[in-house]
Amino acid sequence: MRTTVKICGLRRPEDVEGLAGLDLDAAGFILVPGRKRTVSMKTASDLVKRLPRGIASIGVMMDPSEEEVDRWLSAVSFDRIQLHGEESAVFCRRLKERFHLPIIKVFHIGQKGPVDTPEEYAPWVDGVLLDSSVGDRRGGTGRPFDWEAIPTVRQQWKKVGVPVWVAGGLHPGNVGELLMRYAPDGVDTSSGVETAGKKQRDRMAQFVERVRQYDRQTSLG
Numbered sequence: 001m002r003t004t005v006k007i008c009g010l011r012r013p014e015d016v017e018g019l020a021g022l023d024l025d026a027a028g029f030i031l032v033p034g035r036k037r038t039v040s041m042k043t044a045s046d047l048v049k050r051l052p053r054g055i056a057s058i059g060v061m062m063d064p065s066e067e068e069v070d071r072w073l074s075a076v077s078f079d080r081i082q083l084h085g086e087e088s089a090v091f092c093r094r095l096k097e098r099f100h101l102p103i104i105k106v107f108h109i110g111q112k113g114p115v116d117t118p119e120e121y122a123p124w125v126d127g128v129l130l131d132s133s134v135g136d137r138r139g140g141t142g143r144p145f146d147w148e149a150i151p152t153v154r155q156q157w158k159k160v161g162v163p164v165w166v167a168g169g170l171h172p173g174n175v176g177e178l179l180m181r182y183a184p185d186g187v188d189t190s191s192g193v194e195t196a197g198k199k200q201r202d203r204m205a206q207f208v209e210r211v212r213q214y215d216r217q218t219s220l221g
């Protein structure tokens, strides 16, 4: 089985150039105002145009209004949107019906426990991303959550046919263990492939390669 791999928080032309030749599925751009990896509309538009062919662009937003989503999608050709806040199933439905794009909905583990109503989200979301939160801070924390929570949450979403990706403090040194223990449908990293706040080509390549190595082992086994 092929694991979906996403690298998030790209913000410089050299970050995107560093993806050339990597067997990567998706690249995320932070549209949340005031965060250290936030990109402007112009930068997002330029970077998305430079993405190597075959890598899906994901616009990451947190509790946006429908109008904000409309402004972003009118300016930048994102392939998918990631909702990183408290967006309701009703809101996901409104976005889906209006914009017809795949939606990745993030849930923060440890904050409230499993979502009570995955079946309400299921028709409107194309994937769920489990991430950590540190105090009030969400997204790009560089910290793993308690992985023991994964099987229960994954089972919940599996029942309604929604793939589950895992994020939060992943890096080339721990992603193999995550995959071997919990086999999520996808993995996502940001801080773990940076040094001094900048994406590093070698760390991004190691991350992707570690995942593909796991994929090869499991498809042989």
Ligand SMILES: O=C(O)c1ccccc1NCC(=O)[C@H](O)[C@H](O)COP(=O)(O)O
Binding pocket: 007, 008, 009, 028, 030, 032, 035, 036, 037, 060, 062, 084, 131, 138, 139, 140, 141, 142, 143, 167, 168, 169, 170, 188, 189, 190, 191, 192
């Ligand atoms: O990366 C950010 O700075 C960020 C800020 C605000 C909302 C979301 C953000 N990141 C979204 C992601 O999908 C990250 O890859 C995910 O949170 C994991 O980050 P990390 O723990 O740094 O690997």
